[in-house]
Amino acid sequence: MSIPVGEIEVPGRVRGLAEGDPLDAVWTNAIGGLTFRATGRTADSHGDRFLKWGPRHLETSMADEADRLAWAAPFIPVPEVLEHGSDATHEWLVTRALPGRSAVDPRWIADPETAVRAVGQGLRALHDALPVDGCPFDWGVPARIANARRRGVVVPATMHEAPPIDRLVVCHGDACVPNTLIDDAGAWVGHVDLGALGVADRWADLAVAAMSTEWNYGPGWADALVAAYGVEPDPVRAAYYRDLWNAT
Incomplete structure (x- = not known):
C-alpha cells in the first residue's frame, strides 16, 4: 500500500x-x-x-x-x-472513520520512536483482547498455504512446517504499521484493514509489524516494536514468518 x-x-x-x-x-x-x-x-x-x-x-x-x-x-x-x-x-x-491518524502520517514519520511504541502496544492490546475461543477465522500456516495454492502461488516445501506455536492469538493478519491509528498524544486508538484476521501464532503478526518498520521509518526500529509489544526477540519465529509473508 x-x-x-x-x-x-x-x-x-x-x-x-x-x-x-x-x-x-x-x-x-x-x-x-x-x-x-x-x-x-x-x-x-x-x-x-x-x-x-x-x-x-x-x-x-x-x-x-x-x-x-x-x-x-x-x-x-x-x-x-x-x-x-x-x-x-x-x-x-x-x-x-475512527479518530486518530495512521502510524505513517507525516506527523508520525517525523517521530518514529513514539509511533513504533504505539504500534507495538496496540498490537499487544489486540492480541490480548480478541478471544481465540469462538473465533471463526483461521490464519494459521496450513490455511495460508492453501490460500496461496488457490491463487497459483507455490510455497516452498521448506515453509510448510512452522516453528512450534509461541502463543496462539487472533492475529490482525496485516499488522504493517500503517494499519494502526494513533492519537495526537501518541497512543494507539484503533486498527484498520483486518481482511485477513484469524487465529495464528502471535509471531505471524509480530514479525510482519517489525519488518514493516524498516519500510516506513528506516532501519533500526524492529527491536523497539517487539520491546513495546512486551516480549523478547525470537529470531527463529521472526525469520520464518517474514519468509512466509513474502512467500504467500
Whole structure:
C-alpha cells in the first residue's frame, strides 16, 4: 500500500457511495485497489468515512473484512461497517472513520520512536483482547498455504512446517504499521484493514509489524516494536514468518 501520487480518477461507484461528500484519495495498492476518505459535510451525511474499492481478489475480500470487523468490534476499536457490496469485477466497503491518524502520517514519520511504541502496544492490546475461543477465522500456516495454492502461488516445501506455536492469538493478519491509528498524544486508538484476521501464532503478526518498520521509518526500529509489544526477540519465529509473508 502507498499514498497516491498525482491526480486519481474516482470510480463511478465510489462517487455514488460518497453521496456528494468531498473525496480525498488516501491509499492505493498493488492490485489496483483505492481507498478514499469522504468528508461528511451535512447533518444528513454519515459523517467522515472511508470508501474502499478494488478488483475482486482471491487472497481476501471486502466481504471477508466486513465479517471480521463485525466480529472484532465488541472487543477492540475497529471501523464500523456502513455498507459493502460487489459486482462482477469489483467490490467495495464503506466504514465510519475512527479518530486518530495512521502510524505513517507525516506527523508520525517525523517521530518514529513514539509511533513504533504505539504500534507495538496496540498490537499487544489486540492480541490480548480478541478471544481465540469462538473465533471463526483461521490464519494459521496450513490455511495460508492453501490460500496461496488457490491463487497459483507455490510455497516452498521448506515453509510448510512452522516453528512450534509461541502463543496462539487472533492475529490482525496485516499488522504493517500503517494499519494502526494513533492519537495526537501518541497512543494507539484503533486498527484498520483486518481482511485477513484469524487465529495464528502471535509471531505471524509480530514479525510482519517489525519488518514493516524498516519500510516506513528506516532501519533500526524492529527491536523497539517487539520491546513495546512486551516480549523478547525470537529470531527463529521472526525469520520464518517474514519468509512466509513474502512467500504467500
